[in-house]
Amino acid sequence: MRFVAVRMLVGDRARYFGILVGLTFASLLITQQASIFIGLMARSYGFIEDTGYPDIWVMDEKVQFIDDIKPLQDTQLLRVRGVEGVDWAMPLYKGLLKAKLANGQFQTCNVIGLDDTTLVGGPPKMLQGRLVDLRNADGVIVDAVGARTKLAKPPRNPGERSVPLAIGDTLELNDHRAVVVGICEVTRTFQSQPVIYTTYTRATQFAPAERKLLSFILVEAKPGVEPAEVCRRIRATTGLAAWTQQEFQDLTWNYFMKYTGIPVNFGIAVALGFLVGTAIAGQTFHNFTVDNIKHFAALKAMGAGNIMLLRMILIQALIVGLVGWGLGVGVASLFGFWIKNTELAFKLTWQILVVSGVAITIICSLSALLSLRTVLRAEPAIVFKG
């Protein structure tokens, strides 16, 4: 009777598309909003991921997330280097500095200072120039989106587009001259400020004079030593916080989850998608069943048992569920593809697919349950009532 169930469903095009619209909308809203949420949240720890190479991040014990900078004394670097199990430890500067643009306006930038010798913690991908060019006088590397947008030079003629910052261009960082020696690609940050890489020494020169300027210490554990064990030793020896890369990402993620309204706002959107999907799909599916109640009653009269009817309705729910979910996820993916090169955040993970799949399964199950109740209650004798 499977094909009868399928034909009953798809043959009634208006209702079939009505149910699909509800489920597609629910699937789209859940998938798209969750992807934007994850994309946005991933930006919170994007810099940690970009830095990539070191096993361990060392910082002040009060630091709550990546942008919560509580500078350390430079001497802490030497203390960390002395901890057993540490292969190497390098300084990293991270701070917000104002850049003066060619048009005289100021733009706050995320300035990253890398160890002068090793340049550990550099950008994940160079688009133009080389990382070692940072050793050139006043050299800085600018991220491509920043160079194209917020740091771009004024248009040559009125009405034309701004001119992207390019290698050889200069800008002023806190009254210090900086020369662009490379363009890189980085993960967008939460605040979407331009990212500027330079050497640690130069960064501390750009930065306003402070007693402590060391933001983080990047540490690599010796081969064969567990990073978690090295973290424990660093904490015990120096009193500083030491996190593995994943732990530091989690710390940042949890901070944003706990202290910002982002999860609640997106949660509301996802819940709304679920509720609207349930209402539209459930109602349409139930209407479809009610419209076909005479046919179901006829099938009952002709000997179709409850289990058979249950299977038919489940097959119908499965079909609309799969197609609706697929369409919703497909449209959400297209949306993600379409905004790939924009500033909008979007990260579609397999976990989101599972969540939206489970949500659609729940919607379909509720709809099927409602319909099943109607069908099982249908009196087969109604087929004799004209």
Next chain:
Amino acid sequence: MDSAAAAISCTGVTKTYGSGQSRVTALRGVDLEVRAGELLMLVGPSGCGKTTLISVAAGILDHDEGECLVFGQDLKAMPQSRRTALRGRTIGFVFQAFNLLPTLTAAENVAIPLLINGMGRREAVDRGRAMLDRVSIGDRWRDIPSRLSGGQQQRVAIARALVHDPKLVVCDEPTSSLDHETGHRVMDLMREVAVGPDRTLVVVTHDARIFEFADRIARMDDGRIVEIREGTRIEQD
């Protein structure tokens, strides 16, 4: 009354709908025996209990009191699942509104009782086509019901009622929506393909034009069988 040889044997059957002031008694102690191999017509005015009686006889409605045996078996005493399965195997239905599934072809509609009884789709549809040949619309097997005339739809419904070779066929007002000539052709067909030594046909109707096709006619009024006549004619009130 030899209930073992009878297709249907009802004794003192009562059925009441609702309760309190809205209580309606549809059957008031019906005694009726339908012989195996005959075409019995159940006639009477609207609301006299014809539909309720065939619903009880076909095992799709429980009566309140009395006994109703179908081929010697008390369907009311059976568990629901067994009764449904038995109905699927031994009874064929022709509904007044045909109740063909609008999205299935004629052959697929005819195949439904076979599918319900567990036959594979291809074999069931092939047998559905063969059955459509028997009711002379084999060439329309691919058409969906909306492309068929009322008479053709009725033939599809008849083919569906017979395709699984049931011992009892129950027809509800089979000619009510057909013109005189088509109605006669349909009844000719029913006599030809649906009645035989191993098959009993019960037709509910108030279409006097087809009384001539009956072996016996049972007239109902106010929830009772008031007259049973042998032969092909019954006087109209």
